[in-house]
Amino acid sequence: MDNKQYDNHLGIIGWLGGGRWGVERYLYILHRVTGLGILLFFLIHIFASSMRMYGPETWAAAMAILKNPIFKLGEFFVFVAFAFHALNGIRLILIELGLAVGKAEEPIYPYKSSLNNQRPLMVIVMVVVAILIIAGGYNTFFGSH
């Protein structure tokens, strides 16, 4: 892997600006943030669910901790992150495979951005994400558990 350092290297600061890439760039940032959040949850989940090895008392003690309202809110955030990351990930794979990006055109000035062809897919995916988040929120806070 090329290890060349560039003068315009922005590091984490570079993630915060979408520039001319628009909303897709912010989705890219959100994809990474949600990915890191899910990874953190997953590492905790491995240890928490492994508690069942030690029998019903240890398991009950671990579950008692997770009944705290803070964890309930955390569970909802994990669901939000998971819904976004999964559906946006499907969108990224489709685009990577050359689907939903329109047909290839000869690059004649004024050039057209393929982002315009990708945008309907992005809008559809984000609407589905929003519906899932509302349904998940209702189930988490008002559903019967």
Add this chain to the structure above:
Amino acid sequence: MRETAYWTWFIIAAIVILIFAGLHMVVMHLSMLGVFNPEGGAVTNWGNVAFRSQNQFLAFTYIILLGAALYHGLYGLRTIVFELGPKKSFQDTFTVLLWIVGLVLFAIGTYAAIAAKSLELAL
């Protein structure tokens, strides 16, 4: 070439996660599937947990999901860290460290999934 292989496995792991995490969500969150929650009540009640732990198919799906999620998550973390432009020596060390962390967590999770098969049912 190696980076291409890493990335290809990253995408394959994402598809595996979609399938198996989806299945995990259905089993854990759709209370109508009483077949996985014979004790009734919360899915985390001991009787339900012990019952699911004895199911070989579910144990198999846990292990597949564990491996795919660890690989996908840790490779994603590696990509993010590498974008910050660390030196080659750091990149190599970090890659080895992630492999070790991933394999240890996979061993712990797999052991838990297999050892939990002997849990006593409280039904």
